Amino acid sequence: MTVATLVAMAMFLGVIIYALLGGADFGSGFYDLTAGNAQQGAKVRTLVDHSIGPVWEANHVWLIYILVIWWTGFPATFAAATTTLFIPLSLALAGIVLRGASFAFRKYSETMAQARLFGAIFAGSSLISPFFLGTVAGAIASGRVPADGYGDRLRSWINPTSLVGGCLAVATCVFLAGVFLTADAARAGDVRLADGLRLRTLGVGVVTGAIVFAGLFLIAHDAPTLSSGLRNHAAPLLVLAALAGVATLVLTYQRRYAMARLSAAAAVASVVTGWGVGQYPWILVDTVTIDDAAGAGATLIGLLVVVALAAVIVLPALGYLLWLTQTEEWTGTATHSPASASADRSAPGCDRPASAARRGPGRSRPHP
Amino acid sequence: MGLTDTLLLASSGEPPGLLPARQQMAVSLGWHIVVACFGVALPTIIFVVHRRGIVRNDAVALGLARRWAKVSAVLFAIGAVSGTVLSFEMGLLWPGLMGRFGDVLGLPFAFEGLSFFVEAIFLGIYLYGWDRMPPRRHLAMLVPMGIAGVVGTFCVISVNAWMNHPAGFDIRDGEVVDVNPWRAMFNAGVGLQFLHMWIAAFMVVGLLLSSVYAVGMLRGRIDRHHRLGFTVPFAFASVAAVAQPFVGHVLGMRIHDTQPAKLAAFELAQTTESPAPLRLGGVLIDGEVRWALTIPRLGSIIARNSWDAPVPGLEGIPESEWPPVNITHLAFQSMVAIGTLLAAVAMAYWLARWRRRDLLSHRWFLRLVVITGPLAVVALESGWIATEVGRQPWTVWQVLRTVDAASRSSGLWWSYIAVLVIYLGMTVGALLVLRSMARRWRAGEDDLPSPYGPPREEAVP
Numbered sequence: 001m002t003v004a005t006l007v008a009m010a011m012f013l014g015v016i017i018y019a020l021l022g023g024a025d026f027g028s029g030f031y032d033l034t035a036g037n038a039q040q041g042a043k044v045r046t047l048v049d050h051s052i053g054p055v056w057e058a059n060h061v062w063l064i065y066i067l068v069i070w071w072t073g074f075p076a077t078f079a080a081a082t083t084t085l086f087i088p089l090s091l092a093l094a095g096i097v098l099r100g101a102s103f104a105f106r107k108y109s110e111t112m113a114q115a116r117l118f119g120a121i122f123a124g125s126s127l128i129s130p131f132f133l134g135t136v137a138g139a140i141a142s143g144r145v146p147a148d149g150y151g152d153r154l155r156s157w158i159n160p161t162s163l164v165g166g167c168l169a170v171a172t173c174v175f176l177a178g179v180f181l182t183a184d185a186a187r188a189g190d191v192r193l194a195d196g197l198r199l200r201t202l203g204v205g206v207v208t209g210a211i212v213f214a215g216l217f218l219i220a221h222d223a224p225t226l227s228s229g230l231r232n233h234a235a236p237l238l239v240l241a242a243l244a245g246v247a248t249l250v251l252t253y254q255r256r257y258a259m260a261r262l263s264a265a266a267a268v269a270s271v272v273t274g275w276g277v278g279q280y281p282w283i284l285v286d287t288v289t290i291d292d293a294a295g296a297g298a299t300l301i302g303l304l305v306v307v308a309l310a311a312v313i314v315l316p317a318l319g320y321l322l323w324l325t326q327t328e329e330w331t332g333t334a335t336h337s338p339a340s341a342s343a344d345r346s347a348p349g350c351d352r353p354a355s356a357a358r359r360g361p362g363r364s365r366p367h368p
Numbered sequence: 369m370g371l372t373d374t375l376l377l378a379s380s381g382e383p384p385g386l387l388p389a390r391q392q393m394a395v396s397l398g399w400h401i402v403v404a405c406f407g408v409a410l411p412t413i414i415f416v417v418h419r420r421g422i423v424r425n426d427a428v429a430l431g432l433a434r435r436w437a438k439v440s441a442v443l444f445a446i447g448a449v450s451g452t453v454l455s456f457e458m459g460l461l462w463p464g465l466m467g468r469f470g471d472v473l474g475l476p477f478a479f480e481g482l483s484f485f486v487e488a489i490f491l492g493i494y495l496y497g498w499d500r501m502p503p504r505r506h507l508a509m510l511v512p513m514g515i516a517g518v519v520g521t522f523c524v525i526s527v528n529a530w531m532n533h534p535a536g537f538d539i540r541d542g543e544v545v546d547v548n549p550w551r552a553m554f555n556a557g558v559g560l561q562f563l564h565m566w567i568a569a570f571m572v573v574g575l576l577l578s579s580v581y582a583v584g585m586l587r588g589r590i591d592r593h594h595r596l597g598f599t600v601p602f603a604f605a606s607v608a609a610v611a612q613p614f615v616g617h618v619l620g621m622r623i624h625d626t627q628p629a630k631l632a633a634f635e636l637a638q639t640t641e642s643p644a645p646l647r648l649g650g651v652l653i654d655g656e657v658r659w660a661l662t663i664p665r666l667g668s669i670i671a672r673n674s675w676d677a678p679v680p681g682l683e684g685i686p687e688s689e690w691p692p693v694n695i696t697h698l699a700f701q702s703m704v705a706i707g708t709l710l711a712a713v714a715m716a717y718w719l720a721r722w723r724r725r726d727l728l729s730h731r732w733f734l735r736l737v738v739i740t741g742p743l744a745v746v747a748l749e750s751g752w753i754a755t756e757v758g759r760q761p762w763t764v765w766q767v768l769r770t771v772d773a774a775s776r777s778s779g780l781w782w783s784y785i786a787v788l789v790i791y792l793g794m795t796v797g798a799l800l801v802l803r804s805m806a807r808r809w810r811a812g813e814d815d816l817p818s819p820y821g822p823p824r825e826e827a828v829p
């Protein structure tokens with residue numbers, strides 16, 4: 001176990017956490033997109049707003065964490081990847097930018113037309129980013145990033161393994177989001193909304209499982225090193241992923257959503273970890289190993305110091321935030337009906353139906 | 369860049385990625401830096417009014433805090449995504465820098481990542497915790513955000529300072545060796561550069577906020593809400609504006625020792641003169657300085673703190689190492705001129721207030737305040753242009769030329785165009801949303817319900 005391997009593991013831990021937290025975040029765009037027209041979709045969109053509103057910015061810092069450890073700890077391979085995979089990285093970035101901006105704009109938009117525009121951009125771009133990040137993963141895992149960079153600009157990320165990576169990334173995101181949104185809706189007390197989401201989540205879960213296992217066949221020829229790693233070292237993780245995936249479907253079917261979230265997270269974490277274990281010890285498969293790619297020793301130690309600080313500072317704070325979002329005050333009623341107006345507590349993103357009555361002739365008008 | 373410069377560059381056989389990389393970095397950095405100022409300074413400013421609202425039971429102050437919080441939600445969102453762009457661009461645009469020096473300059477970025485985490489987490493708690501947490505605990509959530517603002521600024525400026533004052537490594541036989549990332553992070557230039565930027569953040573945010581309320585007062589909305597909304601940010605900005613020239617002066621004096629070519633460009637000095645005059649304005653055309661107002665001896669006084677110490681001239685530097693002189697000179701002097709003006713406006717207001725004169729009742733002063741906001745932004749951008757363009761042709765001073773740092777990909781023009789389009793869209797979107805929020809608040813709405821929630825009863829006039 002070298003220091004370089006430790007740093008690589010710390011970086012990969014970031015990949016797993018980003019896949020879970022950022023993934024649930026990205027995936028919610030699918031439900032937002034498919035929620036229906038303005039009237040029917042209002043409940044789902046408000047739920048999405050409420051669920052990811054407090055946490056989306058924190059969720060996406062994990063991507064920065066990954067990038068920074070990569071370019072600090074393994075600089076040459078970082079440059080190799082960014083020069084080769086310029087196109088998918090730029091497209092993923094465009095998705096991240098558009099979704100973050102339009103999510104914030106939609107929340108404070110004035111008219112339904114504006115909200116629809118921002119909402120469509122948010123939802124669409126939410127699915128673009130995981131797809132292209134998945135193709136990047138596929139490119140690295142199938143040995144298509146040369147050590148000196150400037151690899152094939154198109155074929156490096158348009159190939160069977162990258163396609164599997166991209167589709168898998170989208171599917172796992174949508175699956176995670178489905179389970180989490182369903183759980184949120186149920187906790188907020190909206191049974192009808194939860195039931196609707198539950199059915200969609202079940203469908204998505206089956207599709208995701210199919211993609212995982214079909215993908216294994218597709219990459220068998222295209223990425224032999226990875227494939228061999230998956231079949232040998234990573235096999236237990238794939239088995240765990242399958243079991244956890246089935247468990248999630250069963251638990252969701254039984255409406256035991258709180259447990260379903262845990263098994264869904266376990267399933268996705270197992271798939272992602274399986275990828276990492278499968279391609280160990282390569283950082284760029286068949287080209288550069290983790291130890292060869294490592295930067296200066298003092299810097300690697302410095303990174304471990306930062307990771308230790310993150311464990312002490314960030315994890316408790318993040319835990320606090322996530323815990324708060326699960327408490328009753330914060331869950332409130334994610335969707336509003338006139339019957340719940342009186343019981344409703346004020347919320348910045350959620351509206352107070354009572355505010356409509358407070359507007360009126362009594363309000364002071366601005367001077368001309 | 370001047371047209372001649374552009375054509376020269378384009379025809380001199382440089383990598384095709386160089387020009388679009390520089391332009392894209394300039395646009396994305398110039399855009400992000402303004403929004404980032406809000407991330408750094410706004411939590412502290414909100415803290416003052418929020419605390420006043422709780423401790424003194426001041427409903428107006430609390431109302432300001434609520435509104436500024438909602439504004440910060442929009443601004444921090446676009447600040448975060450534009451910052452993500454910069455992270456990607458380090459690799460996409462500058463693989464020559466990152467591939468070779470990533471392990472030298474990366475550690476401050478790692479610490480910056482930590483501060484982003486803290487900022488994002490506590491922002492989420494603060495924004496969504498209104499009326500859902502005990503008030504004092506809710507207020508306390510701003511403190512980590514303020515601290516994260518300081519640490520984050522220090523870290524990102526540390527990288528820029530390292531580019532100006534490289535440290536923490538050696539080069540032997542073309543290889544980067546003996547890397548000490550801590551010495552790189554705590555290099556000779558970081559203290560003053562950090563202070564300069566952190567103070568600038570408070571100037572930009574304080575003046576932009578107070579100019580919003582000055583506009584309201586010009587339109588006849590003179591009430592406690594506007595007065596407090598003006599005074600608190602303006603107080604922050606005033607302290608910053610008065611301190612900044614001193615920090616800048618000390619910083620400027622260091623440049624003589626560390627980056628003489630940059631100083632020569634700042635001062636438009638072709639030859640080393642002692643005592644050196646100050647050239648206000650002016651451009652260098654075909655080896656001749658034109659349209660400058662030359663004041664004898666003032667150059668030595670301002671740049672070297674001495675009656676006659678020499679200011680280095682470009683003649684002592686090989687032409688292949690000259691930065692683009694005119695852009696650097698004009699940007700630098702714009703920054704100083706605006707900075708001086710802003711300090712004067714701040715001092716005038718508080719001096720008058722001490723003498724019991726309320727300048728806010730004079731429309732000419734309100735109009736002046738209105739333009740200080742945008743002027744502060746111009747000063748910020750001018751300063752960044754001066755220091756970044758003035759460092760050329762180096763990306764890492766005397767170590768790595770920008771030509772060698774840039775990506776060799778010719779497809780960067782597409783990326784640049786995409787950045788221009790997306791950032792234009794984000795600017796328009798942000799302005800539209802912020803203005804509509806302001807309009808609805810003026811019309812008396814306190815909450816701003818999302819339109820895809822329960823149906824609205826009436827449209828806002």
